[in-house]
């Protein structure tokens with residue numbers, strides 16, 4: 001069974017409340033309808049009531065089973081403004097500014113997650129990644145066990161021509177532009193946890209480079225090696241190779257030739273890119289040339305789930321990210337003992 005189907009089944013078994021603040025986009029509304037019909041989530045639509053209901057009418061979408069919240073007349077807005085003011089006061093935000101900010105659907109949606117009025121949020125079909133991520137970081141904040149928020153894609157290789165089948169985690173392809181060695185190690189550890197949560201597999205991590213075990217000498221390689229060393233020190237039981245080239249990471253015969261002492265042995269399920277240029281280009285190549293299905297960018301290192309989308313997403317992508325958000329919320333609840 002495809003990894004995404006297992007995720008959908010897990011969401012259906014225990015649906016969560018997912019807030020969508022782009023319900024005036026047809027792709028998002030179609031995905032909301034599908035999530036409601038298939039029982040993966042209880043959908044909370046946040047936005048201008050008139051715009052959403054008009055679109056639903058135009059697209060013949062029944063909003064039954066979903067909750068529609070307009071920040072302009074929501075009784076939650078005043079309390080959220082107080083909380084946002086207290087959060088951002090030191091950064092110079094006034095109460096009047098906070099009252100204006102929470103009227104923005106993206107901010108309101110993330111406030112719902114922070115307050116426990118929703119289990120997770122999904123945005124990014126319309127907003128840029130920078131806006132989605134900045135709001136999530138500022139409103140929801142980081143998980144205390146991570147210093148850094150980063151992103152990953154769940155990449156699905158399911159075509160008959162794919163020699164490598166199943167799900168892989170690619171990180172970071174959407175957020176941290178030029179991580180230093182410590183930040184890269186944080187990305188790798190967060191991605192290993194994401195693999196456990198979403199693939200249900202033990203992570204096998206490849207710290208990608210243009211060098212395998214010192215075959216090239218450059219400061220860029222040193223950064224990857226230092227990051228791998230930090231991960232090994234902090235997670236001694238984790239299977240990890242670094243520095244390693246992509247072919248040695250995913251092809252057993254090449255790993256055997258280039259890196260006989262490999263822990264991953266050409267069977268990596270977590271690919272860590274050295275910077276955002278490599279990661280963003282790499283995932284789009286796998287998707288657009290390689291025929292992989294890319295689900296994300298999903299965020300890791302946040303205190304609660306908030307996920308992004310590519311603006312080029314389809315309604316199916318949004319549906320998938322909603323299911324992933326529900327499963328990430330299960331993990332947050334389990335950590336909190338719920």
Ligand SMILES: CC(C)(COP(=O)(O)OP(=O)(O)OC[C@H]1O[C@@H](n2cnc3c(N)ncnc32)[C@H](O)[C@@H]1OP(=O)(O)O)[C@@H](O)C(=O)NCCC(=O)NCCS
Nearest residue numbers: 129130131133134137138147148149150173174175176177
């Ligand atoms: C995420 C991103 C928007 C943050 O950059 P920014 O808005 O310039 O943010 P700043 O550096 O001013 O930081 C804003 C806040 O977020 C925090 N922050 C920024 N990046 C963070 C991270 N990765 N993890 C945790 N906190 C972070 C900062 O500490 C700061 O907190 P504060 O407001 O409480 O002081 C930026 O990394 C970015 O643009 N990334 C690329 C996104 C992109 O375009 N991707 C390509 C398409 S997917």
Ligand SMILES: CC(=O)OP(=O)(O)O
Nearest residue numbers: 174297309310311312
């Ligand atoms: C992740 C990503 O590249 O997003 P977008 O296509 O919206 O820039």
